[in-house]
Amino acid sequence: MRRLVSELALVAGKDLRIEARSRVTTNQVLPFAGMVLLLFAFALDPDRGLLPRVAPGLFWVATLLAGLLAVSRAFAIEGENGARDGLRLSGLDPAAVYLGKAASVTLQLLALEAVLAAGMFLLYDVEVANVGLLVLSAGLATAGVAAAGSVYGALAAGLRVRETLLPLLLLPVVAPVMLGATRAWEAALSGAPSEAWPWVQVMAVFAVIYTALGVVAFGPLMEES
Amino acid sequence: MTVLGRFPALSGVDLDVMEGDAVLLSGPNGAGKSTLLRLIAGLVPLTGGEGQVLGRDLARDRRSFRAEVALLGHDTFCYDDLTAAENLRFHARAAGRPKAVADAVLERVGLGRSANVAHRLLSAGQKRRLALGVVLAREARLLLLDEPHAGLDAPGREILDGAIADAKASGRTVIVASHELEQVRALVGREVVMAGGHASGGLVAEPDGDLVGV
Amino acid sequence: MTGSQDGTRLARVMGKGWLTPVLAVLTVGSLAILAVLGLWVAPPDALQGDAQRLMYVHVPVVMVAYLAFGVTTLASVLYLWKRTRHPQWDRLAAASAEIGVLTTALTLALGSLWGRPVWGVWWTWDARLVTTAVLLFLYLGYLALRRTISDPDVRARRSAFAALIAFVDVPIVHYSVEWWRSLHQESTLLPDGRLDPQIEGDMLIALLWGIGALLITYAYLLVQRYRLAALEEGFEGRALEAAIAERRAEADPEPATVGAS
Numbered sequence: 001m002r003r004l005v006s007e008l009a010l011v012a013g014k015d016l017r018i019e020a021r022s023r024v025t026t027n028q029v030l031p032f033a034g035m036v037l038l039l040f041a042f043a044l045d046p047d048r049g050l051l052p053r054v055a056p057g058l059f060w061v062a063t064l065l066a067g068l069l070a071v072s073r074a075f076a077i078e079g080e081n082g083a084r085d086g087l088r089l090s091g092l093d094p095a096a097v098y099l100g101k102a103a104s105v106t107l108q109l110l111a112l113e114a115v116l117a118a119g120m121f122l123l124y125d126v127e128v129a130n131v132g133l134l135v136l137s138a139g140l141a142t143a144g145v146a147a148a149g150s151v152y153g154a155l156a157a158g159l160r161v162r163e164t165l166l167p168l169l170l171l172p173v174v175a176p177v178m179l180g181a182t183r184a185w186e187a188a189l190s191g192a193p194s195e196a197w198p199w200v201q202v203m204a205v206f207a208v209i210y211t212a213l214g215v216v217a218f219g220p221l222m223e224e225s
Numbered sequence: 226m227t228v229l230g231r232f233p234a235l236s237g238v239d240l241d242v243m244e245g246d247a248v249l250l251s252g253p254n255g256a257g258k259s260t261l262l263r264l265i266a267g268l269v270p271l272t273g274g275e276g277q278v279l280g281r282d283l284a285r286d287r288r289s290f291r292a293e294v295a296l297l298g299h300d301t302f303c304y305d306d307l308t309a310a311e312n313l314r315f316h317a318r319a320a321g322r323p324k325a326v327a328d329a330v331l332e333r334v335g336l337g338r339s340a341n342v343a344h345r346l347l348s349a350g351q352k353r354r355l356a357l358g359v360v361l362a363r364e365a366r367l368l369l370l371d372e373p374h375a376g377l378d379a380p381g382r383e384i385l386d387g388a389i390a391d392a393k394a395s396g397r398t399v400i401v402a403s404h405e406l407e408q409v410r411a412l413v414g415r416e417v418v419m420a421g422g423h424a425s426g427g428l429v430a431e432p433d434g435d436l437v438g439v
Numbered sequence: 440m441t442g443s444q445d446g447t448r449l450a451r452v453m454g455k456g457w458l459t460p461v462l463a464v465l466t467v468g469s470l471a472i473l474a475v476l477g478l479w480v481a482p483p484d485a486l487q488g489d490a491q492r493l494m495y496v497h498v499p500v501v502m503v504a505y506l507a508f509g510v511t512t513l514a515s516v517l518y519l520w521k522r523t524r525h526p527q528w529d530r531l532a533a534a535s536a537e538i539g540v541l542t543t544a545l546t547l548a549l550g551s552l553w554g555r556p557v558w559g560v561w562w563t564w565d566a567r568l569v570t571t572a573v574l575l576f577l578y579l580g581y582l583a584l585r586r587t588i589s590d591p592d593v594r595a596r597r598s599a600f601a602a603l604i605a606f607v608d609v610p611i612v613h614y615s616v617e618w619w620r621s622l623h624q625e626s627t628l629l630p631d632g633r634l635d636p637q638i639e640g641d642m643l644i645a646l647l648w649g650i651g652a653l654l655i656t657y658a659y660l661l662v663q664r665y666r667l668a669a670l671e672e673g674f675e676g677r678a679l680e681a682a683i684a685e686r687r688a689e690a691d692p693e694p695a696t697v698g699a700s
Binding site: 148151152155156159160161165168169171172173175176179180183198199202205206209210213217220221 | 588600601605614
């Protein structure tokens with residue numbers, strides 16, 4: 001078990017270090033998400049008082065789209081220089097590789113969400129009643145998206161059409177997370193946290209199930225690429 | 226017979242290698258040398274015949290011995306955005322070796338001064354040395370080298386030959402696939418010729434000691 | 440590799456010469472009778488009028504869709520499980536998924552046609568409709584994935600996992616969408632979204648017959664699609680062998696024996 005954790009940390013550390021060096025998430029994905037929020041404002045006309053009401057939904061759409069890019073990037077890294085074979089040969093436990101990658105994507109997305117949310121609260125003029133719920137639901141939602149995304153990342157790995165296939169594969173699957181995160185955030189903004197409880201449960205169940213699926217499926221999926 | 230997916234790339238390979246042996250695989254292009262090395266590394270599934278590597282069954286357990294095998298192939302298995310040192314440390318620690326091993330290997334392959342240069346910016350010759358470094362940093366029992374001399378300059382070749390000699394001396398098993406027949410023949414104990422997916426030329430294996438066989 | 444060469448039970452069933460003609464006759468016959476039952480014998484609904492007749496096709500089609508995806512999932516499990524691994528399960532999974540996607544799209548279309556005269560709108564955010572729409576996308580993704588992989592073994596393995604992952608999601612989607620829509624009954628124009636009228640007598644007979652007829656249709660389409668897949672693979676295999684023989688001839692002057700896979 002300890003070995004799994006240390007291998008997981010090794011893989012996550014590698015991915016995060018690559019991000020620190022290449023700054024793809026900070027310099028490309030974050031501005032993209034910010035631009036999406038801006039575009040929503042163009043589409044929905046800020047003067048009609050609509051934006052604060054729909055802010056959670058728009059935020060999570062933007063985050064989901066950013067998540068697609070983050071997952072895609074996490075697997076694009078392994079396409080260089082035969083790194084995927086290198087990982088197979090390394091003797092690392094595939095479960096550790098999966099968990100490490102999912103962890104790295106989760107952390108990057110959480111950082112992105114923090115900045116994006118701050119920006120959104122300012123742009124859309126939103127007030128927050130319950131910050132704890134906001135953070136909890138964001139954490140669960142992100143973990144779920146990263147877990148499912150990492151499985152599909154492996155499924156689509158090495159395919160020429162990965163960029164267009166991954167969204168089609170991943171978005172329907174994370175629909176429940178989208179629902180849950182939006183409703184939970186609405187409850188957090190409006191100050192009715194008890195309404196969010198079933199949604200928190202849905203997201204937790206989703207995250208657990210898909211993490212388990214990933215741990216089991218990643219090994220076989222890595223082989224015979 | 227060995228079939229790669231539905232692609233018959235190897236057939237009629239009958240090979241026995243004892244632990245501690247150094248073997249040269251020679252033959253023309255397309256003979257299946259690379260495929261055989263990848264098969265032994267457990268990367269490619271064995272779909273006909275039987276095989277054992279380091280005591281583990283190739284057909285069933287091909288993931289289990291990967292930590293003890295190192296393959297030097299055409300790719301470097303490195304990440305473009307990480308430095309030479311970071312890449313080596315990652316591969317060393319993935320194989321369960323401490324960072325210090327990686328740093329020592331970095332010096333040994335002559336990349337000490339490029340330690341903090343990103344992989345992306347290394348020259349082709351430096352990348353080949355780094356790939357060799359990855360193999361050495363893993364401190365594996367079985368080394369599989371596919372055309373290791375290709376892309377190395379003269380000092381690099383010296384380092385490579387030294388590494389092969391050291392591996393032999395420390396009891397590791399080395400299988401080298403190469404066109405550099407003169408150079409490698411001097412280093413190894415025997416030669417196996419491959420052609421059209423077949424291999425011939427095995428020594429009789431002693432019953433003692435671990436058997437690395439296909 | 441055609442079914443008759445496989446020698447496994449499924450392949451033997453699929454390979455039976457009399458299967459397709461019999462199923463074809465049954466399909467056409469039962470659908471014709473369904474048309475008669477649905478359009479003439481069954482009375483029009485008291486509330487919805489003749490539009491309700493779409494139910495005799497719509498409901499069976501939904502059931503076939505879910506059955507098809509269930510078969511896909513089961514076949515995928517059988518493929519992934521080492522003891523029963525065989526390309527035939529992959530073929531079955533793919534064939535069934537195609538029919539599933541077709542029937543799901545048909546379900547949505549028929550539902551839309553039915554809903555328009557009854558509700559006045561083409562679409563409503565009813566929980567079942569939304570879940571069905573998500574289901575459609577889930578399996579469109581499955582089919583898209585299959586199309587982009589050319590190696591049959593890689594394709595079979597990855598699709599099997601994709602089918603499982605999609606299937607696991609279905610109950611989660613269903614539950615969360617239902618909860619969502621139960622909280623948001625915004626429109627007072629539209630009823631609760633349930634279209635089922637009272638069913639009895641001739642209407643019940645027509646509906647049951649419809650279910651039977653669509654099941655036979657499903658079986659017919661499945662067998663045809665399965666056979667087509669088997670033939671396609673045989674064709675691909677031969678083309679691949681020809682390419683390999685050429686490559687061998689380049690590398691090795693002696694003709695090497697190309698092993699059967």
